[in-house]
Amino acid sequence: MGKRIGAPDMLYTTFASRNEAFFSKAVRRRTIRLNGPDEAYDLNLCVASIHQEAAPLEFLSPSETDKYFSFKYQRRRNSYLLGKLAAKLAIASEEDDLDHIIIEHGILCQPIVAGSDRKITITHSDSIGAAVYYDPRLLIGIDIEVVDQKTEDALKKVTSQDEEALINQSDADYGAMLTMLWTIKEAMSKVIQTGFTVAPDMFEISEIARKEAGFISQFKNFPQFQAISILSHEYVLTVVLPRKAMADAGEYRLTQILQELLQPF
Template sequence: MRYSSFTRRYADYWAEGVWNIAFELEGVEPSASFRLTVAALPPEAAAADYLSLSEQAEYARFQYPRRRCSYLLGKLSAKLALAGEADDLSAIAIEHGIMNQPVVSGSSRKITVTHCDSLGAALAFDQRLLAGVDIELISEQARDALRRITSVEEERLSSGPQQDMGQTAFLTLLWTAKEAMSKVLLTGFTVATELFEVKTLERRKYGVVGRFCNFPQFLSLSVLREEYIFSMVLPAKAFAPGEEDRLLERIHNSLPQLPAGLYANGLK
């Protein structure tokens, strides 16, 4: 099904369950573009309209609801981020590289994908860029595990402007920044997490900007919601002066609260 037809057929879902941000980074010449798509869990009946036949066969093999949900969230958000108005969603093939990273078949565009609970997000970006995204629920049950992979130096960062966000949210923010950085390198957490240690966090009006000890060439941009934290990592040199604040504002104003229970026609 074409992108434009999908938006019309599932108009209610599109209006309440899909959020798009297109942005131009002016720090490079010519400017580098990306599109961020965040999608809530789609109706299961819609899967045949955007999955290819091989993807439908793969999806049918999954037995557990959690895996079925994550598959649909990842595929749909990636295809929506990549597609133009006239593109057939089922013809966009998202394959996997040697490190299980998403690869767009037959395209120079790149993609990075994340999902949690009932939200998926994908960033489609110019091949000149490097980028990673992550979204994580703020869970008190995960706090002890997150603290174990947080360095003493990182713990000290919580005493700055971040002290009002709460300990669990702070630890989750660090995790999302690190995971997004690991996706930039295409390694994921197959390497020591200490490699991704966060050096500084700076609270801005609409989010938090971070820098890394071992990767000073990159910035992390994080936006907080009551239930989750979203982070993306991009090259610092891609930003024109003040551009990270404009991007944080766009993301802050676009990201939804977690749509728990909102899409009863989705998977259970």
């Protein structure tokens, strides 16, 4: 079921032009340059939405196509497709061959872009996937989750009393704030590339402040990092990155871009 032998390369421009309707409805890409105190850092961001396996498959490599069809359940196929699509479109320039962009995984399942010194962080939930392709001098994590009342009891179990107090001080929806705290911790776990193989309280949040269109959060144990979170309808999207990378109004500009990316599809 892979690409047939002799099939032409699938350049980004070709893929976009062949699937113009899909791109206009389901893909958003942005680039931002963050200015730290001494250096600038480039980030490419992509958010994609796929409903019921509605995406074209030409961007997959032959082995990825075989992997996709090996999954028995539609939900698993869709999540696989979301991760690959968001990642490849965050990485690709106009003349890049999409099926030659390969996402490998490290020993703790962290994503690695084969043949590139730049880094990527990936997330997906329900019908939305997102990725950030970024300067290797940075450390970044991203997470997106659906706000779901059925998960509240589970999320409470990993929420400290101090964090519960932070939620109660906010005028935002309780379930959305619970979910936001989880996305912040998940994104931070991707920054240090451990996932939740360490104690969850290591990622405890010490401060949450509403700013502009989003929320800015600080960590008890990682004071050199901060989280930017966006609440949009039923989704929460969070990016964690070093505070030093957010000089020169970078925090405001990144918040605005995340807000644009998470507008309803």
